[in-house]
Amino acid sequence: MCVVQRDEFQTAFWSTKRAMAEAAEAAFNQHGVRAGQQFILERLWETDGQTPGELAKALGLATPTVTRTATRMETAGLLHREAHPSDARLVRLCLTDRGRRLEKTLEQERRRLTERALRGLTDDEREQLVQLLETIRTNLGERK
Amino acid sequence: MCVVQRDEFQTAFWSTKRAMAEAAEAAFNQHGVRAGQQFILERLWETDGQTPGELAKALGLATPTVTRTATRMETAGLLHREAHPSDARLVRLCLTDRGRRLEKTLEQERRRLTERALRGLTDDEREQLVQLLETIRTNLGERK
DNA sequence: CGATGATTATTAGCCGGCTAACGTGAATCA
DNA sequence: TGATTCACGTTAGCCGGCTAATAATCATCG
Helix, strand or coil: CHHHHHHHHHHHHHHHHHHHHHHHHHHHHCCCCCCCHHHHHHHHHHCCCECHHHHHHHHCCCHHHHHHHHHHHHHCCCEEEEECCCCCCCEEEEECHHHHHHHHHHHHHHHHHHHHHCCCCCHHHHHHHHHHHHHHHHHHHCCC | CHHHHHHHHHHHHHHHHHHHHHHHHHHHHCCCCCCCHHHHHHHHHHCCCECHHHHHHHHCCCHHHHHHHHHHHHHCCCEEEEECCCCCCCEEEEECHHHHHHHHHHHHHHHHHHHHHCCCCCHHHHHHHHHHHHHHHHHHHCCC
16 A cells, blocks of 8 residues: 555655665775775865865765764775865875875775675676665755 | 675664664654654553563663653653552553653654655565565574 | 682773764855 | 964764663462
């Protein structure tokens, strides 16, 4: 029935989210990286030295989320803070050698995770899945 | 390309998750309920007086997650703790009048949220979405 | 009956999302 | 120039997920 289907969506979505979070954490922890740090790493691999505000905007996160994660990454030896040359308000987050070296490893880990999650799905199904997810996000984003 | 599609899945999934979390929080906050409390409420509407351990098992959560959420719900006047009649280790979580009265309101709110999220999707697409999500969860659940 | 082991809830503390409040530096304008 | 406003990063603290460690109680076995 319709109502049942609605319940199923919420249930399926949140349980899948927890499974994804758990699997991601396990995958990245093998390399001394926490799940939330991958997003910042990916952006810095592409363009090093971005500010917390830039990263937050690019990732759709709140700035404090980025600054705190960056602090943990600094402690973990993945990046370090540098003063911005022309604007003392800004902070540049710059990868360490270790942070840079992890690029290929973690990208492979992420691919493996995605492949494991989507195992058995055809290319069409994968594409439709992404489409459905983006529709949902768009629907929720509309301030109606 | 294949790699791009994999990236798209992770990106789409996590951004959709954040959008869902934000929308759920906004929807339930209107009624003085936090997003994480709905799951416990739903179970207690069905069977009142369950223990934290029972709820955790039924919801697939860790027990401390339930006990802390229950504490906040107690503070919010949604439930209260009662001693178990025959086993002093157990605690029964029992709805207050307010917790019971919210049943129809919150169920409607949840239906509205789901409908808003899935707007524009056909019944077939909704069913397939749930199927895809459950496949993912099953894939990740398999140890190996 | 008493000791030992299992079960349960709780506490403490980490991660990752958020908002609000704060302080500092840049920029603007009178 | 100097005051005010704006922009940015950080801190503090909430929520909701988790694990590890505690404390209390039950159950079992000697």
